[in-house]
Amino acid sequence: MSETTPAPCAPEDVRRVACIGAGVIGGGWAAHFLARGYDVTAWDPAPDAEEKLRRLVAAAWPALEQMGTAEGAAPERLTVAGSLAEAVADADFVQESAPEKLELKRSLLAELTAATRPGVVIASSTSGYPMTDMQTSAGDPGRLVVGHPFNPPYLIPLVEVVGGERTDRAAVDWASRFYKAAGKSVLTMDRELPGFIANRLQEALWREALHMVASGEATVEDIDASITEGPGLRWAFMGPCLTFALAGGEGGMAHMLDHFGPSLKSPWTRLEAPELDRALRDAMVEGCDRAAGDRSYADLVAARDQGVIDVLRATGRLGGTAR
Structure with a gap:
């Protein structure tokens, strides 16, 4: 993402979010975005990922209803894609929540930058790796940021946002605005800090x-x-x-x-x-x-x-x- 490659839409106009990785954190993100009224497309390579994800969303939904869901919000707005490319094809924002393995993060973020539309901001839920270390293989590292949540993401408001050495500042600002629009309490960090x-x-x-x-x-x-x-x-x-x-x-x-x-x-x-x-x-x-x-x-x-x-x-x- 840069001045010559603007984001496809303003942060407040995001309609579809892709959640890549559907474990406890990725599933929690999916539940949060669904409750905020977004369409969510998820993908996870595990064979039982869809069953576990839908069970997680169903279990979280009563709590989310207590907190107040957005108009039109519904678990039925969740789609589970058969491939990573399918999951991000129409996404306005991507939240990556893969396991904490550095080489996996590097290859996955590189694949995501190649598969998403130009300018789409991609955030990693990493709990410890700096984006500088994760964006080394990406063809378009300027739109990669960290969006570190606290578990469970559908309840705890905090998300820490920070870019890497090759991240465009515009991407960090865009992500911070998006998370605020999505109901999160945002800490935008000026520099990378191990462990946040x-x-x-x-x-x-x-x-x-x-x-x-x-x-x-x-x-x-x-x-x-x-x-x-x-x-x-x-x-x-x-x-x-x-x-x-x-x-x-x-x-x-x-x-x-x-x-x-x-x-x-x-x-x-x-x-x-x-x-x-x-x-x-x-x-x-x-x-x-x-x-x-x-x-x-x-x-x-x-x-x-x-x-x-x-x-x-x-x-x-x-x-x-x-x-």
């Missing part, structure tokens, strides 16, 4: 949790409760930085840093990842099994979805249903 922003923060918490389980300092249940009953309640509407600023009272962040800054040198955290040996793996698996109890995967998904909806509703962030 939210994953980096989440990974720090995850590593510390693994250390505590590995050393017998806390159980899986303890760790989850410490967040859901503690800082997670504040983080639902106020991020960690502003939360810490309030800890400084009327003096704000300045007082907090002056007062608590020395504790940053205390050996509270261990950001190096622990050795994921068999004992730690089993402790994490067994802890999650205990926490789940007799609830099935479907039960847990339903509970998570309802919880997210309740928080979004309570904080006034369900968003619009326009389209």
Whole structure:
């Protein structure tokens, strides 16, 4: 995409979205776009992909209806194509959600740039690879961006948008406008950052949790409760930085840093990842099994979805249903 190869339509005029890869993330994207009133064409090489995708959309739809769907939105507007070329032939936007394998991403994005109409923006859902590393084989890398969602994409508003070294800035701006029109909360990043922003923060918490389980300092249940009953309640509407600023009272962040800054040198955290040996793996698996109890995967998904909806509703962030 460049000034000489404009996008086929304005971001607000997109009608058909192609979802390439129909697993948990790709399927979640498909459900989100359907609920926002788009026509969605999906493709995945797995032989049972269509059955799993339609089951995922059906399971997500009650939650999406609670949040409010766009006029005319319906699961029936989902088409599953028999080939990648067929899936993207009429697409106004492409969301790629293939497995996290760099060579696969490279070859797939190269194939997508060759198969789509000139100017169509293609976004990758990658959770860690920079676009610079993924666009090396593409014949038209200027229209390739990262559109990194949080799971499940049909509920969590966040999407982080960033281009690679060979991405046109116009493509990044177009994608950001499109995601906003599609009801997402967009963070447009000025530069590539390994793991992006939210994953980096989440990974720090995850590593510390693994250390505590590995050393017998806390159980899986303890760790989850410490967040859901503690800082997670504040983080639902106020991020960690502003939360810490309030800890400084009327003096704000300045007082907090002056007062608590020395504790940053205390050996509270261990950001190096622990050795994921068999004992730690089993402790994490067994802890999650205990926490789940007799609830099935479907039960847990339903509970998570309802919880997210309740928080979004309570904080006034369900968003619009326009389209």
